Amino acid sequence: MKVFLALLIMGILTQNFVLSKFLGICPFLGVSKKLNTAVGMSVAVIFVMCLATAVCYPINTLLEKNDLAYLQTIVFILVIAALVQLVEIVLRKYIPSLYKALGIYLPLITTNCAVLGVVVLNVSNVATFAESYAVNYGFAHSMINSVAAGVGFLLAMVLFAGVRSRLEAADIPKFLQGLPITLIAASIVSVSFLGFGGLVEGLGLLAAA
Amino acid sequence: MAEKKSCMKEFTKGLLRENPTMRLVLGTCPTLAVTTSVVNAIGMGLAATVVLICSNVAISALRKVIPSKVRIPAYIVIIASFVTIVQMIVKAFLPVLDESLGIFLPLIVVNCIILGRAEAFASKNPVLLSAADGLGMGLGFTAALFCMGAVREILGAGTFLAGIKDLVNIGGFNGFDFSDTLANIGLAPITIFILPAGGFFFFGIIMALTNKIASGKGLPKAELHGCEHCPMAASCSRSTLKEDAQ
Numbered sequence: 001m002k003v004f005l006a007l008l009i010m011g012i013l014t015q016n017f018v019l020s021k022f023l024g025i026c027p028f029l030g031v032s033k034k035l036n037t038a039v040g041m042s043v044a045v046i047f048v049m050c051l052a053t054a055v056c057y058p059i060n061t062l063l064e065k066n067d068l069a070y071l072q073t074i075v076f077i078l079v080i081a082a083l084v085q086l087v088e089i090v091l092r093k094y095i096p097s098l099y100k101a102l103g104i105y106l107p108l109i110t111t112n113c114a115v116l117g118v119v120v121l122n123v124s125n126v127a128t129f130a131e132s133y134a135v136n137y138g139f140a141h142s143m144i145n146s147v148a149a150g151v152g153f154l155l156a157m158v159l160f161a162g163v164r165s166r167l168e169a170a171d172i173p174k175f176l177q178g179l180p181i182t183l184i185a186a187s188i189v190s191v192s193f194l195g196f197g198g199l200v201e202g203l204g205l206l207a208a209a
Numbered sequence: 210m211a212e213k214k215s216c217m218k219e220f221t222k223g224l225l226r227e228n229p230t231m232r233l234v235l236g237t238c239p240t241l242a243v244t245t246s247v248v249n250a251i252g253m254g255l256a257a258t259v260v261l262i263c264s265n266v267a268i269s270a271l272r273k274v275i276p277s278k279v280r281i282p283a284y285i286v287i288i289a290s291f292v293t294i295v296q297m298i299v300k301a302f303l304p305v306l307d308e309s310l311g312i313f314l315p316l317i318v319v320n321c322i323i324l325g326r327a328e329a330f331a332s333k334n335p336v337l338l339s340a341a342d343g344l345g346m347g348l349g350f351t352a353a354l355f356c357m358g359a360v361r362e363i364l365g366a367g368t369f370l371a372g373i374k375d376l377v378n379i380g381g382f383n384g385f386d387f388s389d390t391l392a393n394i395g396l397a398p399i400t401i402f403i404l405p406a407g408g409f410f411f412f413g414i415i416m417a418l419t420n421k422i423a424s425g426k427g428l429p430k431a432e433l434h435g436c437e438h439c440p441m442a443a444s445c446s447r448s449t450l451k452e453d454a455q
Contacts, residue, residue, distance in 0.1 A: 020405045022242035026321065029237070070297060073315040074289040081282060113238050113319045120312045175421045176413075178430060179234065183413030190406040 003135050004144050006205035011148025013196040017114055018156040019189060024114030028157060029182055031105075038161040039154070044105040046150030049118050051087065052080050053146040056119045057139050076119050084110045118149045133206050160189055216341040223345030229322045230353035231419040232431050236322040239313050240354060241408040245365070248372045248384075250358030251351065252306040253313065256295050258347025261323050263291045265343035268331040275332075284327045285318070292317045305375035322350060361411060365402030367391050 015021060018028045024045070031041045056076055063069055088106045091099035109115055122142040129137040163185050172181050200206050229235045236257075243253040267287050268275075275283045296314050300307045307314065317323065326346055331339040363369055367388035374383040388398060401407045420430045 022238050022405065022408070023316075025237040025241060070293060073293050073296065073318055074286065077285055077289050077318050078282070081285060113316050116319050117312055117316060120315050124312060175417045175424070178420075180413045180417035180420065183409050183416060187406045187409035187413065190404075190409055191401075194404065194406065 002205045003133075003141065006200050006203075007141060007144045008148045008151075009196075009200050009203075009205070011145055012152040012155060013193065014199055016152045016156055016193055017117070017149045018153055019186070019193050021117070023117040024112055024153055027112060027114075028153075028160065029179070029186070032157050032160045032164055035158065035161045035165070038157040040101060041105045042150070042154035042157045044102040044109060045112065045114060045153050046147070047102065048080075048084060048087070048106070048109050048115055049146045049150045050143065051083060052076075052115055052119050053122060053142050055079055055083060057122070057142050060123055072120070072123065077116055080115055080119070081110045114149070114153060118146050121149075122146070132208055135206075156189070160186065163189060216337060219338050219341040220345040223342065223347070223349040224352065225349070226428075227346075228349040228353055228419075229325075229346050230350055231415065232423070232428075233322075233325075234416075234431050235325055236320045236350060237412075239316070239320060240357065241405070241412060242313055243310060244354055244357040244361050244408065245403045246309075246362045246368075246372065247355060247358040247370050248376050249306070249309050250354035252299075252303070252376060253310055254347070254351025254354045256299060256310075256314065257317050257320060257322065257350055258344070259295055260288065260291045260317050261326060261347040261350075262340055262343040263294075264288045264323055265326060265331040265339040266336055267291075268327045269334060269336045269339035272332050280332065281324075281328075284324060284332075288323050288327070289318045303375065305372070322346060357408075357411065357415065361402045361407060363387070364399050365404075365407060366400075367398035 011017070017023045018025065027041055027045070032038045056079055059075060059079060060069075060072065063071060063075065084106050088099075088103060091103060091106075122137075122145055125141070125145065126137045129135040129141070135141070164182065167181060167185060176184070223229065227233060230237075230240050239253055239257070243249045264284070264287055268284055271283075271287075292315060295317070296307075299310075299314060326342060330342045334342070359369065362371065368384055368386045370384035371386065372384060373379070374381065391397065399407075402411065416431060423430065
């Protein structure tokens with residue numbers, strides 16, 4: 001149980017996907033201008049991340065059983081691309097209201113590094129967690145990690161949408177306008193997340209083996 | 210002769226005028242993540258360059274065979290195959306680099322520079338030009354990463370080229386270390402520069418500088434516009450996002 005809590009805190013606060021792992025920077029900078037688009041994009045990302053992890057986990061077990069682990073990158077990206085297409089078709093047919101809310105973000109997510117990132121990270125976490133914390137990292141851990149990563153993405157997007165709405169009204173020097181000031185604002189948001197450092201160790205949730 | 214000249218043109222445009230990182234604002238994730246040290250930056254840049262040249266050549270050679278309806282999945286498979294090859298080579302010969310790049314090595318697959326060049330250039334141009342374009346864009350990416358990595362490493366860690374021995378062995382040379390010299394005059398490295406926040410900050414400064422230089426030359430400002438700037442925009446079925454955002 002402690003490990004699950006640790007994974008949640010790490011994913012959302014201490015090792016935030018966007019602000020400390022630098023995954024999903026393009027949507028973070030591109031789609032964070034307005035709060036409602038930021039939330040829509042994030043919810044779609046959480047949804048696809050969880051689905052991708054749930055599908056890729058058994059596939060990875062199968063690959064490893066057959067000594068095909070080197071095919072991981074190719075298989076994962078294809079599975080994610082196919083999955084996103086499938087989700088789009090299913091949503092459009094059966095849940096049009098949800099499709100209307102999330103559908104427009106789905107094609108963007110196929111080549112989003114955060115989704116492939118969380119799947120690859122779950123695979124590499126198996127060895128890391130066994131080595132450093134003597135934790136048997138399984139399917140439940142992978143799912144919790146994906147949820148945490150997604151919620152972390154949502155938190156960063158929502159916070160940053162607020163910061164950017166303030167920036168719109170600010171008087172900014174000419175050459176800092178646009179992308180540069182956005183990056184510098186992101187840097188300050190990222191500094192604020194530094195304050196959570198050591199939270200997992202401090203609460204004694206993960207003990208080194 | 211004309212062929213040679215245009216090859217040269219395609220090669221040089223990626224270095225400065227259309228630098229993928231500074232001008233086109235593509236591949237921001239690896240740019241921010243791996244530039245904590247020069248060695249990581251060079252390693253990442255060269256790995257991406259190799260993938261970019263190979264995928265550009267393959268996609269350009271197959272451009273008349275791939276049906277346009279399924280071209281994006283086809284490109285992704287081609288790119289993923291080359292990434293896997295590069296990943297295996299790095300794992301076998303440069304294990305230290307493999308460890309420090311971590312998940313960003315397989316994530317070259319979703320680097321927008323590579324898919325972007327495939328869609329914008331290799332799918333429309335002959336093999337030789339595409340190779341020149343890939344080499345130029347790749348080296349432009351590497352150069353941008355090198356600049357970011359150099360400043361962040363010098364300011365943030367007080368070293369330069371630390372750990373170069375793991376990349377190439379030049380007579381046991383393992384980089385410079387200024388931290389002792391700094392400590393002697395009572396200074397310490399500014400650690401924030403190798404932390405994520407420093408990455409965002411310094412990238413912002415660099416973008417402001419490139420925008421200033423570009424405007425002096427009458428070029429437009431580099432901007433990240435969200436959807437319409439994405440290399441997939443043309444093929445994306447739902448460009449409604451643009452209307453939605455307004």
